[in-house]
Amino acid sequence: MAATHEVFNQVQPLTGVNLFEGNRALQDALKFNAPSLNTAPLAELGRLAGSAEMQQHARLANAHTPELHTHDRFGHRIDEVEFHPSYHALMSAATQAGLHGTPYAPDEQASGHAHVKRGAAFMLFTELEPAILCPVSMTYAVTPALRDNPAIHRDWAPKLTSRAYAPGVQPWREKPGVTMGMGMTEKQGGSDVRANTTQAVLDGEDGWGRRYRLTGHKWFFSAPMCDAFLVLAQSAGGLSCFFLPRVLPDGTRNVLRIQRLKDKLGNKANASAEVEFDGTTAWLVGEEGRGVPQILAMGTMTRLDCALGTSGLMRQAVSQALHHTAQRSAFGKLLIDQPLMKNVLADLALESEAATALALRLARAFDRAADEHERLLARVLTPIAKFWICKRGAALAQEAMECLGGNGYVEEGGEGVLARIYREMPVNSIWEGAGNIMALDLLRALRKGDVAAALARELAPARGQHAALDRLVDTLPARVDGGTDEAGARTLARDVALAVQAALLAQTAPAAVAGAFCESRLRQPHDVFGTLPGTTDFDTIIRRAMPA
Structure with a gap:
């Protein structure tokens, strides 16, 4: 029996190309902004990001979206988000490329082009898959902020600038690398963070400085599987910034109640959550009242x-x-x-x-x-x-x-x-x-x-x-x-x-x-x-x- 029709005039997928070598605009912008930059790592990232294998990971990470598990099968509260293996493959590639806290590592800063180099790499990886870069971007943003708590910065900075990716809820000391997120907005305020109602009550002081107990919520809490977060809460001195780890220094889990995951228009591979704090432990970063x-x-x-x-x-x-x-x-x-x-x-x-x-x-x-x-x-x-x-x-x-x-x-x-x-x-x-x-x-x-x-x-x-x-x-x-x-x-x-x-x-x-x-x-x-x-x-x- 003859075929009903022949398939022709259809387009082959854009795959197996080097996203950096084919991007003349990016190459010329780099020559202008960082003429001495070694672009070989960018060419290698461009090859990886344009490969069929990584494109398949991008597709799968978006097709199989994150799943929330509030309890284990025995009824214990765990508040964990499960990701498809392709999500972890992409996260591993992004951290190996230094897209998170790496620009703050001493050797990168010595180059004089750390942010330009990282910016070009960030653009290349975004062409492959942008959603997983949410925790990567937040880690990039919060790493320098930790300097306002020297003790926490001393302990966490080497992990935040590491190119290793280690998923799962574990004590930070046991991980070769960590990621961080942020929790700022609440139901009633959105961009008006001064309207936040989450309360922080002083609970003592230890090696990381002034310790508090937080009670309240966050309406948008992206990447809830990060190892720690910077959050805003109202303390006695006003709206302040706090460091909130998933796992406490003694190895026990902190109280982080994930209520549900957001069903978003896009950004499907990334988990964005609504969370509640109930006596959650956090440490002050900077001064009270300086959160904004x-x-x-x-x-x-x-x-x-x-x-x-x-x-x-x-x-x-x-x-x-x-x-x-x-x-x-x-x-x-x-x-x-x-x-x-x-x-x-x-x-x-x-x-x-x-x-x-x-x-x-x-x-x-x-x-x-x-x-x-x-x-x-x-x-x-x-x-x-x-x-x-x-x-x-x-x-x-x-x-x-x-x-x-x-x-x-x-x-x-x-x-x-x-x-x-x-x-x-x-x-x-x-x-x-x-x-x-x-x-x-x-x-x-x-x-x-x-x-x-x-x-x-x-x-x-x-x-x-x-x-x-x-x-x-x-x-x-x-x-x-x-x-x-x-x-x-x-x-x-x-x-x-x-x-x-x-x-x-x-x-x-x-x-x-x-x-x-x-x-x-x-x-x-x-x-x-x-x-x-x-x-x-x-x-x-x-x-x-x-x-x-």
């Missing part, structure tokens, strides 16, 4: 990761769109050769490269925190990058999915990667402060020093490269120096982001890329992808962005 400044410092690090992570997701979305359209034919020729599709693909490539340039430039500022200019830039660009890159991510993912048509909307095969990316995009925009929180934080940052001068210095190398960029730059000083009210904060964040992105592309990208970015983002309104001017050098932009 400490959480803001940690939030700065996780906001950097939101920008880095979204940039990585954008790159993978564009790669999937380019890979598909280079193989799929319609109306007599390949999709990638269709003029209108060229416009869309080139436009997506511009957005992705601009995000990469801004995110890595921000990482460089963290490497040079001792420099006043870089410190000020880090304070200002963090909310800007988090706001703008994350806002653009969801729109880019939707347009990239559209390049695949119906195949991009399914949850299986190579096309399923885009569906996963699309569901993942909003979390980076919402987590650690949604758009309005970032815009308000920008206004606070403007009061921290001479921001106008810092931005002028940063943008100066691109002066004269494009008339539209020069006009935008000329408007910024007055708007930065008190000329923007709360209602205009989002507009200012967007415009500064575009100016910095354009300036960076003028220094790191081919003229075709920088010119098209300025024409489409600065000279004319950019309300939808695929509206680049007809004079754009589409072929050059697309060739540069091809993943392999």
